[in-house]
Amino acid sequence: MYVWPCAVVLAQYLWFHRRSLPGKAILEIGAGTSLPGIIAAKCGAEVILSDSSELPHSLEICWQSCQMNNLPKVHVVGLTWGHVSQDLLALPPQDIILASDVFFEPEDFEDILTTVYFLMQKNPKVQLWSTYQIRK
Template sequence: MYVWPCAVVLAQYLWFHRRSLPGKAILEIGAGVSLPGILAAKCGAEVILSDSSELPHCLEVCRQSCQMNNLPHLQVVGLTWGHISWDLLALPPQDIILASDVFFEPEDFEDILATIYFLMHKNPKVQLWSTYQVRSADWSLEALLYKWDMKCVHIPLESFDADKEDIAESTLPGRHTVEMLVISFAKDSL
């Protein structure tokens, strides 16, 4: 199992806000090893983990991570970005959606935001807490956020002690350029 650097940064953000997590409904998309979701569950949140329904091995990694962290009760669902499935329709409203490094391939950006948009309609106050690794200065979410009636707030890493090469004794962040965003509906759409 591999933990991506962005997952460590998002987990640090969750840890920094751990007192606000108990009882929150949280969905982690593209969870993989599920470090942020596992941490949120350990902090008292009601967590659902998800990864692509088209990649059963990724869902199995989520389940293994739950078992390894003594959280066998966590629900794991297959969600494929941009597809309306029964699993997506059945999800309860969420307070927070977690996404570490899902903005990896530009051709997936709109499908991810379409899925988030659908989930935001279940709870217009939901926020997407997302970290991503800067891979190209040419990639931008700005136009897509505007198209999907969303706004984005950049969270400085130093505001939650994540501006270091190592976090919580992990050297994974290293010298990667990781950004933290909070995405929500644009103010005038509420």
């Protein structure tokens, strides 16, 4: 597992906007080491971290990030992009979706946007804060 450069950039963006974060419902997708979500939680947001339900090691890393950063109230759920699962259905409306370095495999883009679209139906004002890296 690795903190991708995109995560550092998104974390800096969150820190810049830290005064707007307390009380916000924030979901991180494809969270991995979860740096942006951890920063958001430290700034007072109500954070849910998620990674693929088919990648238990990734979910374990999300848990470990919460434990190492003393954030027992942060929830971790398995959300596979494009899957309308019980966990996705059970999510409360979100204010912000964090997506750091998830747009790397074009064949996944539609699935990611399907998940975002589903969350937009719960809250049409939800914002997607995403960073991506151009790979050549």
